[in-house]
């Protein structure tokens with residue numbers, strides 16, 4: 598199978614590329630960085646730029662499925678300019694892909710699209726357990742961005758493709774991601790929860806996320822699926838578990854909300870939001886998690 602990946606150079610995309618190549622798939626990828634266009638065995642890069650509406654349509658040649666992951670990082674200070682880039686990179690990138698497929702006038706063999714979304718579509722709540730049928734509202738910046746992003750992704754269905762939208766939780770990887778910045782203080786015994794520490798964190802091991810993406814393609818999943826492990830934990834448990842996995846002491850009280858808000862501004866909602874998200878729909882579809890529990894999941898990445 599030949600898969601076209603956007604965001605292939607990112608945290609999730611690079612693990613997906615490794616796995617897909619190891620399974621014998623061929624990869625086309627779209628990148629905004631001309632320096633990363635190098636061609637390797639079974640892998641070819643193509644240039645696109647959603648902000649200038651450029652896309653090399655040769656990227657679609659022989660492609661059976663698309664995995665659409667691209668978008669500017671949300672882990673940057675939420676200034677007006679960065680917020681605009683977080684939103685427009687997702688809206689314009691998705692629109693450019695859909696419009697380019699439409700311009701092929703059916704002269705392609707793409708059947709399935711797996712598109713990234715995020716659990717940020719669910720408002721913070723200490724009571725709710727979120728399933729995919731929750732009707733989102735537009736009560737925060739993140740909710741708005743993800744709703745607009747998903748709405749734009751519906752364009753893939755409109756051009757006749759089978760669409761899976763994955764609402765991704767906090768991705769645990771070896772490099773970067775949520776674990777990256779937490780590992781250093783934890784190593785020095787300075788790990789601490791944020792705010793009350795009772796906010797729920799719905800996480801997923803990158804290998805399970807990649808497995809879910811490939812399963813969605815193989816089994817033609819249609820619709821929205823939460824991409825989270827079946828065992829979300831509170832932030833307090835998360836930081837304690839990380840310290841345990843690293844065999845470090847954990848004794849500090851939680852860091853007050855105000856400190857973090859002063860340090861990183863509105864983006865602090867990323868660590869204070871509580872989202873208890875259900876993995877049941879993917880499990881009912883037959884997906885089996887390799888890393889359903891947090892402690893072994895973290896240990897596998899250290």
Ligand SMILES: NC(=O)c1ccc[n+]([C@@H]2O[C@H](COP(=O)([O-])OP(=O)(O)OC[C@H]3O[C@@H](n4cnc5c(N)ncnc54)[C@H](OP(=O)(O)O)[C@@H]3O)[C@@H](O)[C@H]2O)c1
Pocket residue numbers: 603604605606607608609610627628629630633647666667668669670682686690713714715716765766767768769774775
């Ligand atoms: N990691 C998480 O915890 C998490 C959680 C929920 C949802 N997600 C979503 O899952 C997707 C993949 O996540 P990730 O962690 O792998 O992201 P990432 O490491 O930030 O990589 C995203 C990729 O998007 C491309 N990109 C960056 N800015 C862009 C722009 N302005 N226009 C077009 N493309 C741009 C880059 O590829 P090039 O430089 O090659 O163009 C980059 O490699 C993202 O859409 C993210 O929002 C991730």
